[in-house]
Amino acid sequence: MAKRFLALCRQAPYGNALAREGLEAVLAASALEQVPDLLFCGDGVFQLLPEQSPAGIEQKSLQRNLQALPVFGIETAYVCERSLAQRGLDLGMLASGGPELRPVSDTGKLIAGYHSVLNF
């Protein structure tokens, strides 16, 4: 049986290359039929905000990568409820068009259920 693994997306979308390179790693693994589950937590929840316009800082938008996730077999993604609340956000404010977002209150318990975690 394949080992279940989780990709943790912790970085705001444009301050650190790890946000983009993390999603690229997720897409690459999925293309090889090793589809991870995804958890957005900490500043990573900012990746999910709609109407990002990073062209102003000469960056490519991450939203195309996020919207591609269902095509690669990632139809749902977990979002840390507490991270949202700490940043004044709620599920209804996040972008649609990507994976279905599922709120999680106990992220520690979720993470403990996986064999491996890719930390981005």
Place this chain on the structure above:
Amino acid sequence: MKFSLAVYSAPHSSQSAASALRFARALLAEGHELHRVFFYCDGVHNGSALAAPPQDEPDLLGAWQALQAEHGLDLVVCIAAAQRRGVLSESEARRLERPAANLAEGFELAGLGQLADAVAQSDRLVTFGG
């Protein structure tokens, strides 16, 4: 136990690149297996042959190469992250029409599939940096 490491930090910038090396040494000394070290994001700079730290500072590149030679380690530098940051093999430098190659001996360029494979093949994946 079978380990793989993911290294996201450039050498000589943060402690985590050096910690990865020390952790690799320690697990091998304890008799564990090191399946692969995958250098990603700024970690690709660990595979640059051009690093020349002062003599009274640790030589991380030389240390990785020595460990690789001793244990036959699989030191993989992510090709996409390396292209962005200018860590190129001879063939990549030719293909991308760049004036020089700098991928150090003992390291190889490969795709992100090698990270997914490391997760699948290893009992533990330990990430340094990021």
